[in-house]
Amino acid sequence: MEASPLKAPESPNPASEASEIEYSEQASRSEPCEWSEAMSTEHLVIGGEKFTSRLIMGTGGAPSMRALEEALTASGTELTTVAMRRVNPTAHGSVLDVLRRCGIRVLPNTAGCFTAGEAVLTAKLAREALDTNWIKVEVIADERTLLPDPIELLTAAEQLVADGFVVLPYTNDDPVLARRLEQAGCAAIMPLGSPIGSGLGIRNPHNIELIVEQAGVPVVLDAGIGTASDAALAMELGCDAVLLATAVTRAQEPARMAAAMRHAVTAGRLARTAGRIPKRRYAQASSPWEGIGGS
Amino acid sequence: MKVIVNGEPREVPDDATVASVVESVTDAPSGVAVALNAEIVRRADWAATTMREADRLEVLTAVQGG
Numbered sequence: 001m002e003a004s005p006l007k008a009p010e011s012p013n014p015a016s017e018a019s020e021i022e023y024s025e026q027a028s029r030s031e032p033c034e035w036s037e038a039m040s041t042e043h044l045v046i047g048g049e050k051f052t053s054r055l056i057m058g059t060g061g062a063p064s065m066r067a068l069e070e071a072l073t074a075s076g077t078e079l080t081t082v083a084m085r086r087v088n089p090t091a092h093g094s095v096l097d098v099l100r101r102c103g104i105r106v107l108p109n110t111a112g113c114f115t116a117g118e119a120v121l122t123a124k125l126a127r128e129a130l131d132t133n134w135i136k137v138e139v140i141a142d143e144r145t146l147l148p149d150p151i152e153l154l155t156a157a158e159q160l161v162a163d164g165f166v167v168l169p170y171t172n173d174d175p176v177l178a179r180r181l182e183q184a185g186c187a188a189i190m191p192l193g194s195p196i197g198s199g200l201g202i203r204n205p206h207n208i209e210l211i212v213e214q215a216g217v218p219v220v221l222d223a224g225i226g227t228a229s230d231a232a233l234a235m236e237l238g239c240d241a242v243l244l245a246t247a248v249t250r251a252q253e254p255a256r257m258a259a260a261m262r263h264a265v266t267a268g269r270l271a272r273t274a275g276r277i278p279k280r281r282y283a284q285a286s287s288p289w290e291g292i293g294g295s
Numbered sequence: 296m297k298v299i300v301n302g303e304p305r306e307v308p309d310d311a312t313v314a315s316v317v318e319s320v321t322d323a324p325s326g327v328a329v330a331l332n333a334e335i336v337r338r339a340d341w342a343a344t345t346m347r348e349a350d351r352l353e354v355l356t357a358v359q360g361g
Contacts, residue, residue, distance in 0.1 A: 058361035068359065083360025084328075086301040086353065087321040095359045096326045109361040124335050125355050129328035136361060245361060 042273075044241050046218050047134065047166035047187040049105075053078045054235070055265045056107070056220060057258075058245025061197075065093045067254050072102050075248065075258035080104045081136055083111045084126050096130075107168070109136035116155035123160055135160060136190070138170040146196040150177050154184060161185035170222050173203075175210040182217055189215055190222035190243060193234065197246040199226030205237055212238035228257075228264035235268025236276070296348045307346060314341035320354050327356050 043050040057077040062068035072080060082095050099106050108126030110119040116139060123135040137156050141149040148171050160167045166187045171177055173191040181189055191211050194200035201224060202208060212219050221234035222243040231242045242265050251257035298307055300316060307316060313329055313336050321327055329336045330353040336344050346352070 059359040060361055062359060081361030082357040084355045085358045085360075087323070087327060087356045088358075089320055091358075094323070094326065094357070096357050106357065107361075108357065111360050121330065121333060121335075125328040125330060125353075126357075127328075128335055128337060129326050129355060130357060138361070 044218060046168070051078045051241075053262075053265075054241040054269060055231075055262055056080065056222075056241055056243040057104075057248065058243065059095050059098075059249070060111075060245050061249035062254060063249075065095070065098055068095070068249065069098045069102065071248050071254040071258040072098065072104060073258075074255040074262065076262045078105060079107050081107045081109045081243070081245070082130075083109055084122050084129070085112075105134075106130055106132060107134055107136050108132065109170075110138050110156070111140075113139050113156075114141070114149070114152070115139065116152045116159065119152070119156040120159050120163075123156075123165060124163075127165070133164055134166045134168070136168045136170060148172050148192070150174070153177075154180055157181055157186055158184045168220070173207040173211065175207060175214060178211045178219075179214060182215060186217065188218045188220050188240075190220040192223040193221050193230065194224030196223045198224055199247060200224050201226050201230040202233055202237070205233065208234070208237045208239065225261075228260040231261050231264040232268035232271070235265055236272050238272055241265070296346070298346050298349065299351045301352070301354055311346040312342055313344040313346065313352065316346060316352055317341060317354055321356070323356060327354060329354055 043052060044054050053076045055075055055077050057072055057075050057080045059068055059080060059082055062071065080099055108130055110122040113119040113122055119137055119139045126135060127133055137153060137160060139149050139152040139156055140146050150172060153169055153171060157167050157169050161184055168188045168190055169181050169186050170190050171181060178189045178191060189211060191208060193202035208221065218240035220241045220243050221239040225231050225242060225244040225247045227247060234242050244261060248254050248258045248261060296307060296309055298305055300320060313331060317329060332351050
């Protein structure tokens, strides 16, 4: 990533260097038939952990555990969110069993929390229950928009980083807040494209680009994805990964949409790293003008 | 004595522990965490932590979400 005028002069985050995306230009030159997310030289690295897939999935909204498992498998995801809730003695099957069977790393979230205090307690419960210090911090302001409360979010992030968590904050698409979260020591920045579950796509691509430009940690576009082109756009804008749930779990055919998202994320990443052509005002002929017959 | 378990009032024996109450709401061997009056109780301490009148116990697990 290029340095940007928005970039803070010094990153206080000791993990930022390790969290940066590894990308080898040399590796891009060989085996053109094998362009896929399986290119082992280009991993997503968050908190020192490597991922081949750049698609992070949520599990909410799936019609059944079986449909969820099929969708997760089709998505190729290696990291998937769950929520923490009171145990339900009548529940059948556990989302944890599904993730275990699929070999997917679990990323607990703090969905439903309205204050930093609630989010911190939920994160600690998740760490205890799931034996992971990774947490997607989500502190919402109201139920109608589910937009993050920036003040509570930053407070929660600071406290959780201090307590040794690998913090992945779900945040507004605000470059200043993103910078503050990174300075607080977050392992990634996860700006929304549009409100959770809305399927409205990326409403402010310019802000996403600003966030990407300045970030020293991975940027994960989180929330608002409606269809495959939204996920591809996120990657073309320079995001390092995409997190989505509803677009897949509530699609008419979740596994089919999951496969679409997998391809979209790969395509968007390849397009971003390939270097797109500049946009031009007028046409540029792709066939030669010389040697046209009959003239 | 009366305690609150996951928001519901519940009568438990006077010698009830966190472990015995958790056992009464779930048989999951893992994936469960407990907060007693908003403080985490680690699994290793469940058996030794006794319940007191009006205690609030939260027993949580992972569900579909996010």
